[in-house]
Amino acid sequence: MTFERVIKWFAGFGIVGALLTIVMIILMFVSPDNSLRGYLDLGGTLFILFVIIAIYLIHMKSSGSWGLISFIVCLIGTGLWLGVKWVHAIVIPALNIHAPEFVDQPPSSIIGAQMGSFAMFMLGWVLIGLLIARKGYLSRISGILLMIAPILDFVPYGYYLAQPLFALTVLWISYQLLKGNYNGKEIDG
Structure with a gap:
């Protein structure tokens, strides 16, 4: 399989991921108690x-250690956040039935771990956004939007903007990767 084909496959997975996230966001407003939301968010x-990997692959040769560190932080942060999503989709519903008091008052260590995972997730995407904005293989605006989306979570009511902005930006980046649109720059695989 060629380098370009791998990028296109990973971009396709990114489009699926962004669309699942967008559907989850819509369900969040339409049907807040829908258990399908957790599975859509997890998926x-x-x-x-996969988009993180594709972004790194097209920047790999030109970004040096900065790109590698950004990639590692983003991959680990998103992996940790994926674990949190897994717990929310699968474990919490079971605990709601069998140990609701645990769900209502979780130990502070669990809350701390969840917050640490979220912080690593946000930092990783800010770094990847900075990489995209600096290198210009993909739209610099998409890199800037990736940096803004996590920060919106700290603004009052920003949560309602952060997730849709993040999902739409990932969709846009995935589309750019799928089309091989690197702003006229050559990518060596």
């Missing part, structure tokens, strides 16, 4: 992992 995050 979306899983598929989005």
Whole structure:
């Protein structure tokens, strides 16, 4: 399989992940108690992992250690956040039935681990956004949007904008990767 073909496959997975996330966001507003949301969120995050790899692959030769560190932080952060999504989709519903008091008052160590995972997830995507904006293989605007989306979670009501902005930006980046649109720059695989 050629380098370009791998990028296109990973971009396709990214499109699936972004679309699953968008459907999950719509369900969040339409049917907040829908258990399908957790599975869509889990699947979306899983598929989005492939976009991180594709982004790194097209920047690998030109980004040096900065690109590698950004890739590693983003991959680990998204992997940790995927674990949180797994717990929310699969474990929490079972605990709601068998140990609701645990769900209502989780130990502080669990809350701390979840917050640490989220912080690593956000930092990773800010770094990847910075890499995209600096190198210009993909739209610099998409890199800037990737940096803004995680920060919106700290603004009042920003949560309602952060997830849709993130999902739409990942969709846009995945589409650019799928089309091989690298702003006229050559990518050596």
